[in-house]
Amino acid sequence: MRKTLPMLPWLPERPVGFPPIASALRDPDGLLAAGGALTPEWLLAAYRRGIFPWFSDDQPVLWWSPDPRMVLIPDEIRIRRSLAKRLRNGGFRVSVDTAFERVVAACAAPRVGQPGTWITVEMQAAYERLHRLGAAHSVEVWRGGELAGGLYGVAMGPVFFGESMFSRVPDASKVALVHLARAMNVGGGRLIDCQMHTGHLASLGARDIARSEFIGYLEQWLGEAGSDRRETVDGVLAPTWSFDAIDTFA
Numbered sequence: 001m002r003k004t005l006p007m008l009p010w011l012p013e014r015p016v017g018f019p020p021i022a023s024a025l026r027d028p029d030g031l032l033a034a035g036g037a038l039t040p041e042w043l044l045a046a047y048r049r050g051i052f053p054w055f056s057d058d059q060p061v062l063w064w065s066p067d068p069r070m071v072l073i074p075d076e077i078r079i080r081r082s083l084a085k086r087l088r089n090g091g092f093r094v095s096v097d098t099a100f101e102r103v104v105a106a107c108a109a110p111r112v113g114q115p116g117t118w119i120t121v122e123m124q125a126a127y128e129r130l131h132r133l134g135a136a137h138s139v140e141v142w143r144g145g146e147l148a149g150g151l152y153g154v155a156m157g158p159v160f161f162g163e164s165m166f167s168r169v170p171d172a173s174k175v176a177l178v179h180l181a182r183a184m185n186v187g188g189g190r191l192i193d194c195q196m197h198t199g200h201l202a203s204l205g206a207r208d209i210a211r212s213e214f215i216g217y218l219e220q221w222l223g224e225a226g227s228d229r230r231e232t233v234d235g236v237l238a239p240t241w242s243f244d245a246i247d248t249f250a
Contacts, residue, residue: 011035011063016045021065021215030066030196030211037061038126040133044236047154047161048222050215052195057120067211070194070201074185077178078205086171087178093142094179096243100131103138103150107164119164127163130154135236137243139176148172151180155239157221158190177204179246187241191217 009019011033024032032051036042038061046052046063055062079087086092104127108119130136137160138152149172151165160180165173181192193214194206222237 008062009033009035013037016041018046018049018051018063021050021211024065024067030064031062032065033063034060036063038122040129040135040236043126043130043154044135044156047156048218048237050211050218052161052163053123053126054118055120056118064195065211066196068197068208069211069214070197070206070208071214072177072181072192072194072201072204072206074181074189074192076205076207077181078203079178080203083171083174083178087175090171090175091143092148092172092175094175094246095140095142096246097131097137099140099147099150100136100138100152101128102147103140103152103166104128104164106147106150106166106168107152109166127152133236134238139180139246141172141176143169143172149176151176153193155243156237158184158188158240159193159218159221160184160189160191160239161193162195174204183243183245184241186245189239189241190221 008031009023011018013036016036019033021032024030038053043053049065050069051063051065053061054064104119104124108124127136131138135156136152136154139150140147141149148169149165149167151162151173153160153162155161165176167173183189184192194201197208
């Protein structure tokens with residue numbers, strides 16, 4: 001049965017703009033608006049304001065900004081003994097942006113116990129466009145020449161906005177996240193946005209912070225995150241840290 005959506009502000013395709021973050025619903029937590037489009041202009045404007053898209057095939061584009069927000073500070077990543085052993089002896093090779101489309105497709109594949117995925121064909125195409133613009137990136141984990149796991153998201157300034165991760169062998173997505181966090185920590189990256197709380201990410205050191213605190217970081221680091229300044233493709237902010245710091249081999 002299709003779930004009825006609450007009354008929301010409907011965003012036209014032009015101009016690019018969002019309602020105030022404070023107007024997001026409490027139930028469901030963080031639902032802000034519907035409509036707009038999944039163009040680079042809309043996506044870049046959303047991330048700079050602490051907003052992200054999340055919807056199913058039978059829904060319009062929905063925009064979210066939950067409170068609290070789950071984040072991971074790179075130097076706070078928690079590496080338990082079993083994961084440390086995987087990092088040393090797992091036989092993994094780690095790369096960046098060599099198989100972006102494959103990583104997104106793998107993240108979109110249905111999981112055990114889940115009938116579908118929120119990473120629709122439309123969403124996949126939208127992030128592939130961002131990747132071609134240099135805003136979206138993937139971290140791939142390989143074993144024996146096969147793609148074993150990875151993650152993807154959007155990098156702006158000192159922030160990495162994580163979108164999704166997957167594993168085909170135990171701990172492969174954790175290996176990707178550890179390498180990302182280490183690279184950010186070395187290069188001055190400040191924050192990995194995990195969006196919503198999960199026990200999996202909490203076990204790795206991610207924690208909840210107030211949405212107002214999160215938005216404050218974005219305003220400080222990315223500039224004008226809360227304004228209605230028009231975003232353009234030319235407004236892509238390069239990361240202030242280097243993906244090159246990710247080790248070639250785990």
